Amino acid sequence: NAGVTQTPKFRVLKTGQSMTLLCAQDMNHEYMYWYRQDPGMGLRLIHYSVGEGTTAKGEVPDGYNVSRLKKQNFLLGLESAAPSQTSVYFCASRLHRLAASSYEQYFGPGTRLTVT
Amino acid sequence: AQTVTQSQPEMSVQEAETVTLSCTYDTSESDYYLFWYKQPPSRQMILVIRQEAYKQQNATENRFSVNFQKAAKSFSLKISDSQLGDAAMYFCARGSQGNLIFGKGTKLSVKP
Numbered sequence: 633n634a635g636v637t638q639t640p641k642f643r644v645l646k647t648g649q650s651m652t653l654l655c656a657q658d659m660n661h662e663y664m665y666w667y668r669q670d671p672g673m674g675l676r677l678i679h680y681s682v683g684e685g686t687t688a689k690g691e692v693p694d695g696y697n698v699s700r701l702k703k704q705n706f707l708l709g710l711e712s713a714a715p716s717q718t719s720v721y722f723c724a725s726r727l728h729r730l731a732a733s734s735y736e737q738y739f740g741p742g743t744r745l746t747v748t
Numbered sequence: 749a750q751t752v753t754q755s756q757p758e759m760s761v762q763e764a765e766t767v768t769l770s771c772t773y774d775t776s777e778s779d780y781y782l783f784w785y786k787q788p789p790s791r792q793m794i795l796v797i798r799q800e801a802y803k804q805q806n807a808t809e810n811r812f813s814v815n816f817q818k819a820a821k822s823f824s825l826k827i828s829d830s831q832l833g834d835a836a837m838y839f840c841a842r843g844s845q846g847n848l849i850f851g852k853g854t855k856l857s858v859k860p
Binding site: 663665672673674675676677680682690720722724735736737739741742 | 757781783790791792793795798839843846847848850851852853
């Protein structure tokens with residue numbers, strides 16, 4: 633049981649390049665999330681998904697796209713990277729049921745992305 | 749916008765002493781959840797403690813406890829008998845419509 637994994641762990645891009653970050657979870661969670669973490673800003677929600685084939689915008693969605701073709705995977709794409717997208721990206725997942733612990737999110741180890 | 753506020757960007761505590769990290773939030777919901785997450789230098793986000801708003805009893809997990817004041821919308825974290833391994837960023841978060849809203853974090857240093 634690996635929990636939530638993210639690929640890659642580090643990446644350097646040049647302005648204008650594109651890339652895709654992969655998040656995978658093996659806990660059969662319905663909800664999945666992408667956050668970015670910047671110094672002094674905490675974690676901000678980019679996009680999220682409440683189930684296979686569905687996605688929704690979070691607080692800071694501009695410049696990013698996502699897809700959830702399989703329940704266990706959630707992809708974050710940058711079509712034309714900009715220096716402002718230099719950040720640490722976290723994926724998370726959680727159960728859907730309204731149980732006491734259902735709001736608890738399980739996080740991946742993060743991806744450090746630098747755009748030059 | 750519904751927010752979570754951590755008013756202490758940095759805190760310091762002596763090893764074996766007690767420290768309290770503050771968190772306030774706003775919400776129009778009556779039932780919700782509150783969390784404290786720890787992020788050590790490894791960057792991994794680790795759940796420390798959770799509180800359900802409908803429960804009046806404050807949550808505790810070993811050396812970690814909360815002081816939940818629902819009317820004041822306050823949710824502070826107390827760390828007793830601080831250890832060097834407690835040094836980390838601590839984030840307060842509130843559950844909102846299935847998502848989490850995070851504060852900006854408090855960096856805790858532990859002095860030997």
